[in-house]
Each structure stands twice: as structure tokens, then as C-alpha cells.
Amino acid sequence: MTKPCFLGVDIGSLTVKAVLLDAGQRLLTRGVVPAGYGGQEAAEALVARLLRECGLTPDEIAYTVVTGYGRVRFATADEEVSEISCHARGAFHLCPAVRTVIDIGGQDSKAMRLDAQGRVVDFAMNDKCAAGTGRFLEVMAAALDVPIEQFGALALQSEHPVAISSTCTVFAESEAISHIARGVAKQDVAAGLHQAIASRVLGLAARVGLEAEVMLTGGVALNVGVVAALSRQSNQRITVPADPQTVGALGAALYAWHKGRR
Ligand SMILES: Nc1ncnc2c1ncn2[C@@H]1O[C@H](COP(=O)(O)OP(=O)(O)OP(=O)(O)O)[C@@H](O)[C@H]1O
Ligand SMILES: [Mg+2]
Numbered sequence: 001m002t003k004p005c006f007l008g009v010d011i012g013s014l015t016v017k018a019v020l021l022d023a024g025q026r027l028l029t030r031g032v033v034p035a036g037y038g039g040q041e042a043a044e045a046l047v048a049r050l051l052r053e054c055g056l057t058p059d060e061i062a063y064t065v066v067t068g069y070g071r072v073r074f075a076t077a078d079e080e081v082s083e084i085s086c087h088a089r090g091a092f093h094l095c096p097a098v099r100t101v102i103d104i105g106g107q108d109s110k111a112m113r114l115d116a117q118g119r120v121v122d123f124a125m126n127d128k129c130a131a132g133t134g135r136f137l138e139v140m141a142a143a144l145d146v147p148i149e150q151f152g153a154l155a156l157q158s159e160h161p162v163a164i165s166s167t168c169t170v171f172a173e174s175e176a177i178s179h180i181a182r183g184v185a186k187q188d189v190a191a192g193l194h195q196a197i198a199s200r201v202l203g204l205a206a207r208v209g210l211e212a213e214v215m216l217t218g219g220v221a222l223n224v225g226v227v228a229a230l231s232r233q234s235n236q237r238i239t240v241p242a243d244p245q246t247v248g249a250l251g252a253a254l255y256a257w258h259k260g261r262r
């Protein structure tokens with residue numbers, strides 16, 4: 001009997017994502033959980049939960065592809081594929097007009113340029129510096145005492161964003177704190193910080209060229225302030241798919257589908 005499902009797992013630095021597809025590439029289910037230490041246990045628990053939700057057993061997975069920073073620790077996968085390839089594949093599947101994909105995760109950011117067939121023709125990556133990543137936003141949201149889920153909406157309330165001149169996360173945090181101490185409104189500091197991360201990310205994207213359509217993936221795409229700042233600064237429409245955090249896992253599941261189908 002042919003096995004009915006295909007699994008993609010993305011073990012990131014902060015979260016683990018998994019996507020299950022059926023034989024027709026249709027979405028069966030997907031999920032996101034905190035990675036915890038290393039991500040392996042969280043990944044196993046997430047996959048077990050998703051299979052249970054669909055009434056499937058591990059034996060019914062035809063093929064598993066794992067991607068992400070923690071991919072080497074997921075022993076049950078059939079194959080590992082790079083995050084660049086998986087984000088590109090997931091994004092192109094969701095929107096074949098996409099030519100630039102920007103993934104902003106917890107600890108790195110990447111920009112990829114695709115051709116009309118969805119092949120990656122160029123990419124650039126920042127994994128050396130927290131500025132331009134979700135970590136920057138988490139540090140700043142904590143400094144301003146705002147939940148990360150509300151940080152972007154707060155920035156959108158600003159009418160007079162402050163300029164944040166430091167590019168380094170540590171110095172930008174001190175700068176933000178000194179603005180707060182001087183009585184600058186919280187939303188204006190938040191907006192300045194969102195502009196700072198947007199210009200950092202656009203600097204990275206400029207290395208591959210920002211050809212339309214531009215899609216933003218990764219958890220930071222859930223931040224409406226980042227999406228708005230990117231769009232304003234680049235003068236481009238930024239497409240955010242329905243569940244941007246799972247696009248890499250979707251790409252992994254699509255690789256699994258291609259390898260495992262008979
Ligand atoms: N609900 C939310 N609202 C706003 N931002 C969010 C939300 N959920 C997550 N984020 C942002 O997404 C980031 C995590 O993104 P993601 O889950 O893509 O990271 P990751 O894949 O584990 O990391 P990496 O790819 O760098 O290894 C957090 O740092 C945070 O800034
Ligand atoms: Mg990631």
C-alpha cells in the first residue's frame with residue numbers, strides 16, 4: 001500500500017515547525033512549538049501530535065525532510081535540505097510570482113532571489129549579528145516592556161519615530177533606553193527600532209536585488225511593524241503568506257513529496 005503522507009520539519013533556533021502533506025500535496029496539518037534545548041525533543045513531540053490529529057501512525061509517513069539550524073539532530077529524517085532551498089520552495093509553491101524571499105527568523109536573516117522556475121539564483125545571509133533578526137526585536141520588546149506579539153502594532157501607532165543610529169543590538173538597546181529616560185513616547189521608540197531592523201534587512205536584500213514579488217517568511221513576518229517598515233522603505237509591496245513561520249517546513253514537506261511519491 002502506498003504511504004499517505006509526507007513530512008517536512010524545520011528545527012530553528014527558537015521554534016520547531018512541521019507540515020504534513022497528503023499524496024496530492026494538500027495540507028493535512030501543520031504546527032509550531034518552542035524549540036527548547038536543541039529542538040529534537042520538541043520536534044518529536046510536535047510530529048507525534050500532528051500525526052495523532054490526522055489519525056496517522058509514523059509508519060504511514062512516506063518520506064521525511066528536515067531543515068533548519070537543528071536539522072542534524074533529527075535522526076528519523078530521510079534527508080536534510082538547506083533552509084535556503086526550503087524557504088524558496090515553500091514560498092514559490094504558495095505564490096509562483098515570487099522572485100525575492102526574505103526569511104527573518106530568531107537568529108538569522110536570509111534573502112533569496114528566484115527565477116521564473118522557482119530556482120534559487122542568488123542568496124545572502126546574516127548569521128553573524130543579532131541586528132536584523134528576531135532576536136533584535138525580542139531584546140528591544142523586553143527593554144520597552146512590551147509583549148513581542150504587540151510590538152509591531154505599537155510601532156504603527158507612532159507619528160514621530162525617533163532615529164536609532166546604532167546598528168549593533170547592544171548599542172541600539174542603550175540608545176532606546178536613553179530615549180525612554182528622556183520621556184520619548186514608547187511607540188516612537190518602537191517605530192525607530194522597527195525602521196532600524198527594516199533598513200538592516202533591506203541592506204541584506206540589496207545584495208541579491210529586490211525584484212518583485214517580494215515575500216517575507218519566518219516568525220518576524222508576523223510582526224506588522226516590520227512588514228510596514230520594509231514596505232515603506234523599499235517602496236515595494238511585501239507579501240506575507242497565511243502562516244509565514246511554517247514556509248520552510250512546507251518547503252521541506254514538498255521536497256519529501258517529490259522524493260517519497262511513487
Ligand atoms: N506572534 C508574533 N508576533 C510578532 N513576532 C513574532 C511572533 N511570533 C514570533 N515572532 C518573531 O519571530 C521570531 C522567531 O522566528 P522563527 O520562528 O522563524 O525563528 P527560527 O526559525 O526558530 O529561527 P532561525 O531560522 O533564525 O533559526 C522571534 O524572534 C520573534 O521576533
Ligand atoms: Mg527559521
